[in-house]
Every structure is written in structure tokens, then in C-alpha cells.
Amino acid sequence: MGSPAVVVKDLYVKYAVSVEWILKGLSLNVNRGEMLILMGPSGCGKSTLLYVIAGLIPWVVPGEVDGEVSVEGLNVTDLGYSKLAGVVGIVYQNPEMQVITRSVKEELAMVPENLGLPKDEVVSRVEWVADALDLHRYLDRDPQSLSGGEKQLIAIASVLTMKPRVLLLDEPTSMLDHKGTSLVLEVVSQLKREHGLTIIAAEHRVEWAVEVADRIAVMHEGRIVLIGEPQDVFSRVDEIEKYGVRPPGVSEVVYCLRRKSIEIPVPVRLKEAVEVFRL
Ligand SMILES: Nc1ncnc2c1ncn2[C@@H]1O[C@H](COP(=O)(O)OP(=O)(O)OP(=O)(O)O)[C@@H](O)[C@H]1O
Ligand SMILES: [Mg+2]
Known part of the structure; x- marks a missing residue:
């Protein structure tokens, strides 16, 4: 798989107003084409x-950063966000932070235009994302008139038009309905398959996380305390609960059975649960 797409080494971070470090010696490697999901309490x-x-941080949001962060070989802490345009795309937890133009079409064109891409490429990227996320009916709408979930979908779409090499999603599905969530997953999986897109997503919805993640990292008080494939992470019942992460519903049922000394393997995904309960 070659060198990792994202390398974080012994990272300490605090905001300008923080008293203590928020991230405390966090290290993490994410491989190219991998989807890593960050979980952990608020x-x-x-x-x-x-x-x-x-x-x-510290380029837009004032703060202090100590340690090493590199993305696709670029030293992020030295370069800052402006030098990462086209390499890293981030979708914020709150879509209000992102949606700023007067029409959805303009919103979707903004990122590729800012990258200086030719007009026909801008148009083709807008068409591509509108098809992929079923957005044609919104193109002439004012983004401010959309519902929370619709805004979130547009915020995701506008970052996808960048076709970044590393995509950061902060609670991407918190306001999306079932259809929106599935469409986002489809297009993200396609980019991952066809372009080796690397994805890091923060997500509370555990059932979604276990279906889509290659690995899950559980964070607690500014550190990664568990990391591995969903199956490995959610087999460690006591640890997970200690760190305040709820396991998938299907795993919880099996934990309860195991406490009654019924020894069956812990499933994390629905299709594994079907196999376990069929016996
Ligand atoms: N701009 C900021 N200025 C100062 N402190 C901040 C700022 N943003 C976050 N914090 C603090 O940093 C800590 C970590 O916050 P962060 O938003 O990274 O948590 P989170 O894991 O994303 O939580 P959630 O699941 O609720 O989104 C919290 O104690 C928070 O109060
Ligand atoms: Mg958050």
C-alpha cells in the first residue's frame, strides 16, 4: 500500500483559550484508500x-500545535490549509459553517473554480456530483432555504467537487435521512475504489460506522485508546463501554447472551448477526 496518506506523530493541540492540551500525544497512520472512523464521547x-x-489550527482557528502532521507527504503544521487546497477536503460538523453562496449550483462550482480548473471541468464536476447525490432539483435553490439535512448534503457535495485525495468528514450523516446517507456512502465508496481516496470521518452512528469503516479508532480524552478493524474493536466489550462508546445493537444482544454463559461469537454487522442467530 506504500507510505501512509496521513501521518500524525505525538500530537499535542490546544486552542488559544484552552487551559489544558485537548489532544495529548496522539499518533495515527492512515493508509491510502483507507476509511478510518473516529468514535468517542463528546x-x-x-x-x-x-x-x-x-x-x-493554528492557521484559521488560533491555538498551539506540537508534534508532526503530514498529509500526502506535505507537512501540514508548517504549510497550513491554503497550501492543501485540492489535497484535503473537510466537511464541517455544522453545515451552516460551509454553505455561503446564493444558489446551490454556485455553491457546488465554487471549490473547483477556486482551484482554477477550466470552465468545462467545473461544469462536469457539478454535473457529476448532482447526478451522484441526486441534487438536480436543488440546483437553483438558495442554500439558506434548504433543510438541515439538505444543507448537509450540499456541504458534502461541494467538497466532493474538489476530488480531494484525503476527505475529512465531521459527523457527515448527523442530519441526513436514510436515502441521503446511502447516496453519500455510494459516492464515497466509488471515489475510494476508483481514485484511492483516503477518508477520515468522525461519527457517532455506530451501525453506519461498522458497515463502512476499514478501521475504527476510539478516542478518549485526547488520545486514541483503541484502534483496529470493527470486529476487533467491538469484541472488546468492557473496554469500549469504559470509554463511553455504545456497541452496535447486534453486538449488544450477544454480549447479554454471553453474560448468561451462552458462548457465541460477537457479530458487529447485520449480515454477521444473521449468520450467528441462524444456528
Ligand atoms: N474553538 C474552540 N475553542 C476552545 N475550545 C474548543 C474549541 N473547539 C472545541 N473546544 C474544546 O475542545 C475539546 C474537544 O472538542 P471537539 O469539538 O474536538 O470534541 P468532539 O470529540 O468533536 O465532540 P463532539 O462529539 O461533541 O463533536 C472540548 O473540550 C471543547 O470544549
Ligand atoms: Mg465534533
């Missing part, structure tokens, strides 16, 4: 980690 530092990888 305030453990998931968004902060994504902001640093995107080159936003």
Missing part, C-alpha cells in the same frame, strides 16, 4: 483532530 477531540489534519 469533547474527546474528534473535530479538533480533523481541524489539525485540515491545516486549520
